[in-house]
Amino acid sequence: MRRFPRRDLSDDKRMFNYRLSRARKQIECAFGKLSSMRRFLRKPIEVHVDFAIDIVKATWVLHNYIQNREPEGTNDMDTIDADTDSPLMAMPTTARSAGRQNGDGKAVRNSLMNYFTSPA
Template sequence: MAIADSDYKFIAIDVGSPERFSDGSIFNPSVVAKKMMEDTLHIPSPAVLSPIEDPMPFVFVGGEAFPLFENLMRPYPKRSVTDNDEKKVFNYRLSRARQTVECSFSILASRFRIFRAPFEIKVNSVISVVKAACVLHNYLRNSVAEMSEEMNEEEMPKDQLRPLLQSNFTRSSQKALTIRQNFTTYFNTT
């Protein structure tokens, strides 16, 4: 499980959980979940998204197995989306945002072909290999970005260069539901 940024770099990873566990079961005891609970992730302050007047929090996006929290959005359940176009749009936009982390894993697997076949080493070694590959992946992403900035720096003006949660993991808070509804409204009006 991982958190990735818009440049396909890994911000946080959780390696070594048994495959039979769901994403939600892996997330709940994770360091990231604990830091969300303690509000120590240093997430940026909420910002206004017009036309919504209330400031909206920065959020992580997850799949259906994740809990819904103020800083963690998950899709609407399938049963509530069937006849609701606004919820379908929200789920589609959330799915598009989740593709960033999926693309990060695809880039990692393409770059390091060791991930294309089953590992034939001890489990502890697999964990170390995955962590090392993620660090190297981020390093290479930074190197590529720096090289492309150096190449484009002369062509572009300088000003155009690339410049959490409720303590209950079983029920979504009313505030989290309101935030998801506000994002639904935003996605359907922009």
């Protein structure tokens, strides 16, 4: 997901950009740890997007299962959280296209901005 451009940002947009950046860092770190152990994740997964998401979720579940069965201190890798009940998982997905973003992508980004900046 793209961040809001840096020109004339409102406080809500600035906060969204900050939180999006932090979330991306966490996701990249978790995926980096996971892909360091599972070589098939180091190259493009050439399947439909929905199936690729299922593959990554299943890999997280298997990783967490293995992680929780090993004795304490034998593996320094943290458990990766694949919380599928998160409100963010219910957000609609849009097809990627080359070039400029479409209106659906902007609607999703605005919806996430409203969620991130809400009092809840």
